[in-house]
Amino acid sequence: MGRNRHPEQTLEKIVDVSAELFAKKGYEQTSIQDILDATGLSKGGLYHHFKSKEEILEAVMQKRVQYVNGRFHNIIRNTEETNAKEKLKRILYQLASDMETHSLDKAITARIDPYFVVNGLQSCINQDAPIICEIIEEGIRDGSLQTTQPAFCAEVFLMLLNYWANPILFARNYAETESRLHYLRFVMCQLGLDVMDDNLIAAMLKAYD
Template structure:
């Protein structure tokens, strides 16, 4: 068999086809064979790069996440914002309706797949929180907009709570349950002087849960 001279293009073709199918049919109803058929590639060519639908979905998620981390870096490095303002900007970017709807269409609920849940927790604790969030909180303690004795612990607590408990992407959730979680999250964060989640953002999250 001749060697593929453009493996990166093949991978992108597979990921593009998969993301389109996940959006159209839903992750659960899309099979690996559907992805193979949509690419026009041989089964062997697809299996050379990906062994399962789950592996493909993880890479699709990585692509979406890469766009977010670019925006997190921009917010972290913005010298015009206080530490608290940076955290508020992170919530605004992360909860953009278009991004949330895209993730909801193309990725499974984390609760339904322990592999995705473990990947998300690892990425949060080893990459997102220490590289992007903790520096914002450290800046906030220095400029007086955030008050904590332990910026690293607060960063982990806030974003594990937000990403794995508050997010409707974690598990199927009704609008009423989502509104209740948002209310509790706001009580907790406002109680320590952090106004992070707006009424509008909370309602958008609840609306995403309709029909589940």
């Protein structure tokens, strides 16, 4: 194999192809040879960019995080509704319905890195919650939401939605996940954040199933 004049493109190809293989076959069932066959690279060409399959998985997960964050901000910028409550409901539904966001969840279940989970939790609280808080505050002003401590409410909601109710982290079945999502809906209603409806729960269950 000659000198690679476009190493960035090769790296991206490895990550994209590996993501497809992990989603289709599962991480454990995907071999380095599978990746070599799909990319057409030699072992030397692959190991020039990644030392192991674990490093490839880390790159795949990081790219997924970047995609989800970009999708999140793009939806917020382009979503308009009659009030903040309906806006937040629409944002949540669009995120839950995005199959690409969830495409790797089951494939990487066996290789979830606690460090990666903690980083995601920190990002959830430090970056995503303040954005949701702004929408909640908007809802308080326009009268569509009645809650106190919007910053805390946003943090609690995202932590429970993304982590406590997430079956991927706890290997829960469909029924267990459905029960938790309905209970989360009840809890958020008690806190004045009534933004989970049957459509959102159905979309989340479809994504997880």
